[in-house]
Amino acid sequence: MTAPALHPFRTCPATGHRIDRQAERLVRVNAVAAVVALLVGAIAALLLVLTRWQAVHLLPAVWYYRILGVHGMNMLIFFIIFFEMAVLWFAGTVLLDSRPAAPRYGWFNFALMVSGALLVESMQWSGRADVLFTSYPPLKAHPLFYLGVILFAVGALGVVGQFFATLVIAKREKTYAGSMPLVVYGAMTAAIIAVITLVHGAAVYIPTFLWSLGLIPAVDPEVYRLLWWALGHSSQQINVAAMVAIWYMLGALTVGAVVLNEKVSRSAFVLYILFISMASAHHLLVDPGFGPAWKIVNTSYFMYMAVLASMVHGFTVPAGMELGMRLRGYTDGLFGWLRRAPWGDPGFSALVLSVVVFGFFGGITGVTIGTEQINITVHNTLRVPGHFHATVVSGTAMSFMGATYYLLPLVFQRKVAFWKLAKVQPYLFSLGMLMVEMGMTFAGSFGVPRRHWDISFSQAPFDVAFSPAVDLFLAVMGIGGILAVTGALSFIAIAVKSVFFGETVTEFTRGVAMEGVPQGLTHPPVHPKNADELNEAMHAPARGIAGATPGTLVLVAVFLVAFMLYYFTNWKLLTFLWKIG
């Protein structure tokens, strides 16, 4: 007698979505692989931060540079892209109530990605790929390192193709009406940027692989830099699009956020598709091989279109949360909606911390240091990692962690383990990372180089003296790093315990709090029946310029003032160094 076959779909008890079981398994394995990569990357981060903290200076030079490469590949590529694959499977199937395209091929792609990642890990840890994350020629790694990257990229590109095919299936089988939901639109944006990225990845890594085998004599370093940054930076723009999609999703799940204007939000995503990848050029702003017109057009005129898009999302996400809260009756004062928000829900706190640090820190510093003239004072200093840790870690990784607190009960059907720790984890991680970013940024402002093992240049025939303040900033970075790694390891412990040993949860009783289940699932934010009338009243012209979301308007004004001050200060600092006349 054989066991009855499981129905290919199950219905989510919280959201009512049809969930394809094969797609659900692909979401799970990709998310688990992401957490494993995060663990390796976090251990590497601790070793690095305790080496860059000059008073500790833990690792010897060879291991420092080796671990720096390991950290880069695990955090910027494996953790992020495995999680994005989980997002694509989730958005394409669960949010569209669709079956996945060729799920068996999805397993093949996952196997390719895991094989590639393992090859890269083994080459890096064994010292046969000490070429840092950028692997600029003439530095040459073992051929299996490049092969590993290629296999990983081919697997990821395959999943992106399956995502597009799933969109076609969903549309053809009419599993949704009208345009696809905004969160899926954000995932689609990430997928398109992934294609742009991975095509350039193939263009740069296939010749480099052949060169490492001795089949071609050389790789032009200038061409390599151009193509590599179209991979290296654009891959982080996949994150931005995926992160913004998660912001919209978490806003709706946690506080009943509404989309203020579908046209505006979708236009912002289209601006990402068209213009965000050119931001890659700001890595080449001091490269003598490219003229000023190419640099300025790519990093200013075109990149500002993508910056505009980020500022649109930076307004519409919190404004949507404010309007959603006000529609639910939280109308007192400018910030009553914010005071009474569910700060104990790790999905919500992770969302807010991600938006704030990404915007205020990552966004402002990124636009400023991406300006050609200012970049000359910043290039190759610790200010650069100070900036991108704010975007990739405090922004993207934080939002992925917040999403995980909802994916655990919804997709893994497990309660969140160590629930009290989970409530604190976003704050711990975000505070630690903020200290890392501040420490790096201020130390970099005093000229401390990035990537460098020993800024004291011991045993060198010359002497480089930094301001004594640098020691303080590096200590802030070091202590922050310990806090942040503690936050990351807490997240990993929570995720592993929940997935493999967690308590099963298949039903969410509305109105009854459950330990280990986020508030957005037990107390889903529901708008009143007269929400449309309330919305009309809130948008009445009599309310003046403050409109329906006055609190967000104040926050945006604070952001713009901070932006202007930081931008002006950097130009002022440049005039001290670059005297004309």
Place this chain on the structure above:
Amino acid sequence: MAPPPDDPGATTEKIPLGQRLFDNVFLLLGLGLLVMFVAFTGWGMWEILSMPKATLP
């Protein structure tokens, strides 16, 4: 709330051109690739290839 997908009245309304363009995934994919290849990659390659060779002192 959007009508169910099998509602015959759901598709009678004419979809605006902008919405149709924004919903066209493969058009957006093509445009994204085109803009990047022209402005960043193509122009950048041209800058490299048209660089004069350095002369030895």
